[in-house]
Amino acid sequence: MEYLLPSSKIITEEINLNKFGITGYSLFIRREDLIHPFVSGNKFRKLKYNLIEAKEQKYNTLLTFGGAFSNHIAAVAAAGKELNLKTIGIIRGEELISKISENATLSFARKCGMHLQFVTREVYRLKDTSKYKNHLKEQFDDFYLIREGGTNALAVKGCEEILPKGNSFDYICVPVGTGGTMAGLVKASNESQKVLGFSALKGSFQTSEIQKYTSKTNFEITDSYCFGGYGKIDMDLVRFINEFKEKTNIPLDPVYTGKMLYGIMDLLKKGHFKENSRIFAIHTGGLQGVDGMNQKLKKKNLPIIK
Numbered sequence: 001m002e003y004l005l006p007s008s009k010i011i012t013e014e015i016n017l018n019k020f021g022i023t024g025y026s027l028f029i030r031r032e033d034l035i036h037p038f039v040s041g042n043k044f045r046k047l048k049y050n051l052i053e054a055k056e057q058k059y060n061t062l063l064t065f066g067g068a069f070s071n072h073i074a075a076v077a078a079a080g081k082e083l084n085l086k087t088i089g090i091i092r093g094e095e096l097i098s099k100i101s102e103n104a105t106l107s108f109a110r111k112c113g114m115h116l117q118f119v120t121r122e123v124y125r126l127k128d129t130s131k132y133k134n135h136l137k138e139q140f141d142d143f144y145l146i147r148e149g150g151t152n153a154l155a156v157k158g159c160e161e162i163l164p165k166g167n168s169f170d171y172i173c174v175p176v177g178t179g180g181t182m183a184g185l186v187k188a189s190n191e192s193q194k195v196l197g198f199s200a201l202k203g204s205f206q207t208s209e210i211q212k213y214t215s216k217t218n219f220e221i222t223d224s225y226c227f228g229g230y231g232k233i234d235m236d237l238v239r240f241i242n243e244f245k246e247k248t249n250i251p252l253d254p255v256y257t258g259k260m261l262y263g264i265m266d267l268l269k270k271g272h273f274k275e276n277s278r279i280f281a282i283h284t285g286g287l288q289g290v291d292g293m294n295q296k297l298k299k300k301n302l303p304i305i306k
């Protein structure tokens with residue numbers, strides 16, 4: 001299974017903060033995005049032990065759920081292809097069935113061999129009920145089920161491996177969706193470190209999700225940099241993502257990592273971090289979503305992510 005995570009590719013880069021007019025801190029970026037060109041770094045981390053489990057239990061099919069631009073759908077499709085497992089994606093939104101070829105995520109998933117089933121939003125909302133799961137079992141025979149977003153105990157275990165052993169960082173920063181990735185980082189951190197989560201959506205409901213997996217309390221989540229909600233962006237964020245790439249050569253995605261780095265830079269400028277601290281930020285990937293976002297921006301005649 002290790003070949004899914006070619007760890008030699010994952011490097012840690014130091015960012016030259018002078019270029020951003022900031023001094024007195026060190027910022028490092030963990031390039032989990034380099035795990036795979038099309039697949040989110042953290043989604044592979046979350047899948048790793050689930051895939052081992054599915055193989056051990058002799059399943060030959062993975063079934064999961066997601067929206068039209070889901071990094072998780074892309075990751076499951078790619079992993080299934082790599083491991084010779086069939087994959088089924090239950091996709092939110094019936095109208096998308098006629099738009100697969102214009103949607104980069106869905107066409108990638110289909111190219112990997114994923115069977116896509118489009119359901120209405122009403123049906124999609126039932127996805128965690130046993131009634132709907134039984135219905136799916138009748139339709140597709142047996143499968144290994146992975147929740148939307150992929151968070152479970154095995155996913156958290158995989159995410160613990162993101163943090164290099166014996167590191168000496170003061171802060172560990174990570175974008176947050178469900179909180180599964182952050183839970184792994186909190187578990188792997190030591191209590192003198194602070195894990196800072198930048199929520200990609202409004203609210204901080206993820207705290208209780210994280211507490212399901214760890215009793216440690218050395219973490220904090222902010223939604224101050226969610227730009228109004230999940231998948232929402234503005235021109236300031238697009239400008240920042242392009243500036244960041246120009247200055248560092250590191251591409252960011254607009255849903256997760258762009259918002260986190262925007263937040264880190266803002267907090268640095270505001271003096272939020274302890275002086276001389278060493279900050280470690282996880283680039284969780286998500287770059288496959290850039291095309292979809294640019295399509296929307298182009299339709300509105302707005303500047304795109306370069």
Ligand SMILES: *Cc1c(COP(=O)(O)O)cnc(C)c1O
Binds near residue numbers: 071
């Ligand atoms: C899904 C995702 C996240 C959020 O991960 P959670 O474990 O759900 O919090 C962060 N970054 C990227 C790029 C993602 O695809």
